[in-house]
Amino acid sequence: MSYKVLLFYKYVKIENPEKFRNEHYDFCVENNILGRIYVAEEGINATVSGSEEDIIKYKQHLTSDPRFNDVWFKEDPSNEHAFSKLIVKVKKEIVNSGGLEVNPEYGGTRLKAEDLQAMYENEDDFIIVDARNDYEYKIGHFKNAIKPDVTNFREWKEFVEELKEHKEKKVVAYCTGGIRCEKATAYMVQQGFKNVYQLEGGIVSYTKNFPDQNWLGSIFVFDERRIISPNSRESLRHTAECFYCGEPASYYINCHNQNCDKLLITCHSCKEKYDYCCSDECRTSPNRRKIYHG
Ligand SMILES: [Zn+2]
Numbered sequence: 157m158s159y160k161v162l163l164f165y166k167y168v169k170i171e172n173p174e175k176f177r178n179e180h181y182d183f184c185v186e187n188n189i190l191g192r193i194y195v196a197e198e199g200i201n202a203t204v205s206g207s208e209e210d211i212i213k214y215k216q217h218l219t220s221d222p223r224f225n226d227v228w229f230k231e232d233p234s235n236e237h238a239f240s241k242l243i244v245k246v247k248k249e250i251v252n253s254g255g256l257e258v259n260p261e262y263g264g265t266r267l268k269a270e271d272l273q274a275m276y277e278n279e280d281d282f283i284i285v286d287a288r289n290d291y292e293y294k295i296g297h298f299k300n301a302i303k304p305d306v307t308n309f310r311e312w313k314e315f316v317e318e319l320k321e322h323k324e325k326k327v328v329a330y331c332t333g334g335i336r337c338e339k340a341t342a343y344m345v346q347q348g349f350k351n352v353y354q355l356e357g358g359i360v361s362y363t364k365n366f367p368d369q370n371w372l373g374s375i376f377v378f379d380e381r382r383i384i385s386p387n388s389r390e391s392l393r394h395t396a397e398c399f400y401c402g403e404p405a406s407y408y409i410n411c412h413n414q415n416c417d418k419l420l421i422t423c424h425s426c427k428e429k430y431d432y433c434c435s436d437e438c439r440t441s442p443n444r445r446k447i448y449h450g
Pocket residue numbers: 398399400401402403422423424425426427
């Protein structure tokens with residue numbers, strides 16, 4: 157059977173998130189949809205998987221609600237469910253902004269993948285900013301992208317402050333699917349930046365349309381696939397080095413000692429050779445979890 161992985165979000169007012177959550181949960185259970193769905197008064201953020209048929213039903217169900225009739229779905233084929241369980245949770249925010257009090261409606265201008273591609277081709281003068289985490293940047297990023305030293309959006313404020321001399325310049329922010337740029341760019345607009353853009357559909361949309369171009373490396377995704385490689389050219393697949401042997405690598409594991417849990421980039425052979433652990437100490441720990449075969 158063929159499956160699909162579906163990724164989408166929307167900032168839209170949901171009056172009664174609890175009620176919405178319960179109905180949505182029931183629909184997912186009835187239709188064998190698995191994954192992670194966050195619901196808040198400000199909107200919805202989801203990554204789910206299901207059989208091709210069930211995903212069609214799910215999309216119809218969602219878009220029959222006028223609040224979601226224009227949702228943009230990012231779809232990937234898969235051989236199986238990308239998730240092993242279903243989590244539908246009511247949250248305060250659909251993605252943690254670390255208290256950025258901005259209205260995502262005033263976010264940066266949406267930039268289409270082909271427009272970013274054209275900016276690279278024309279060698280436009282622009283700043284491209286990675287709005288994701290460190291470990292995501294390491295495994296892959298856009299050519300010339302700057303990675304501010306931020307681990308959360310609280311530090312984003314400091315970064316934006318540092319960037320203030322470039323207020324008039326074109327600034328493009330990107331993340332995996334677009335959601336993390338909504339409030340991040342809204343904050344920049346609020347701070348007086350004149351030419352702020354956010355990559356529509358994020359990295360996933362760009363790399364689908366323009367593989368082997370300006371995306372260097374792989375993509376970290378928040379489902380059980382963990383890493384996907386959009387490029388076909390071997391030289392463009394890796395930007396990271398194996399923690400163990402230093403060779404090009406494109407796997408991410410958490411050290412399997414649950415007390416350590418350190419994120420490690422590794423090549424395929426080393427992750428098995430070293431039993432998914434960062435050190436001898438972790439390898440012999442009684443808190444080692446079972447090996448995840450992904
Ligand atoms: Zn290695």
